[in-house]
Amino acid sequence: MAPLPELRSAIFLDFDNVVSGLREGAGPDVALRFAQQPEAWLDRLLQDRPRRALIRRCYLNPAGVLDDEEGSRFRYAEFRWAFMAAGFEVIDCPRLTRLKNAADLRIALDAMEAMLSSPGLDEFTLLSTDSDFVPLLLRLRAADRRTRLVAHPEVGRIVRAASDEVIGLDTLASWLGWVPAPQPGASFGAEGRADVLGVVRDIMSEAQDPVHVPHLGQVVRNRTGQTLRGSDFAGYGSLDGLLTAAGGFIRRDGPGGGHVLRPEWADQSPSA
Structure with missing residues (x-):
């Protein structure tokens, strides 16, 4: 069997959204591991077939906070260097209003720009559980780009149907050492x-x-x-x-x- 061709890929991470989902589904320590050790999950995300992640962008609100199980508080800005060391461009997305930051809008605009300006890109991977990305996923598919979505394992049927592949946050958490346990506040589903x-x-x-x-x-x-x-x-x-x-x-x-x-x-x- 001939080897699979190498995919030229772009990764767009809605940091606040994914950290929130991991915190609620797998607990704050898993969310902290995701933020502090991006190489631990990035390697698994890329290794299922030959690919080069030519674009790696992480969108975060630097003023966001994550509390671990011992009560220590970490500002999202503290995780910037870990992502830069993993080859990501980190883009600050402070709140547009008092309740919403600009990450989803920036990701949609940047992904469309990448699709139009880089015709050699084969694949777009979005890490976000935000249903607002359905139009973007459909537009990428219409342009003959492969799409992957890393989202909550119970993401809706419409969102799931818009992407070629969906990877659940529970799978992402398992790459970080999480084992499902029947305890309140730490269960996907x-x-x-x-x-x-x-x-x-x-x-x-x-x-x-x-x-x-x-x-x-x-x-x-x-x-x-x-x-x-x-x-x-x-x-x-x-x-x-x-x-x-x-x-x-x-x-x-x-x-x-x-x-x-x-x-x-x-x-x-x-x-x-």
Whole structure:
């Protein structure tokens, strides 16, 4: 059998998105290993067939934070050098608004530019669970480019159908030494409830002011495709239960459903 031809590949990593998914599905230590040792998973990502990763880009919000199991806090900016040492160009994507950074937009624009300016690229690999990338994946396929997506193992059928290959975050976690265990807060699956929990945690960690409950629900729906109520509040049965599990956040009653506050804001008045 003739050897497979070498693929010329491009990799685009939505760092914040993947770290959040690994943290919720496999635990903070696996997420930290992903951030500190990119060579450990990058080699596995590239080795299934001959390929050269000609473009390697990592998009991150330098102000983001990751807490390990012992309570130590790491800013995403601290992981920049590890990715540069693995051959990545690191692109800062601070928040465009108080709840969303620019990574998905930058990735879509850069991937399209790479497709148009580098006709020799055979394959595009996206690491993100964001359903916003479906139009990009379809456009790349229409241009006769092979696509791979590294995403949550329960990514929706529409997203899965848009990519030639889907690699689950659970597989990525296994490359980093994760072994599935029936323990709360560290399991991929559960009908995507971990996604809802993680998004709520991310929203509140990034917020600068109390967050209106309807706005919280809308952002969760935009990012996960699920509603708070439809996910049974990430399996916790109530908004208050979800907020407690996500980080001890507090719901304050008020017009239109009230606001959600971080614990340190308990004495503040909600924003209009």
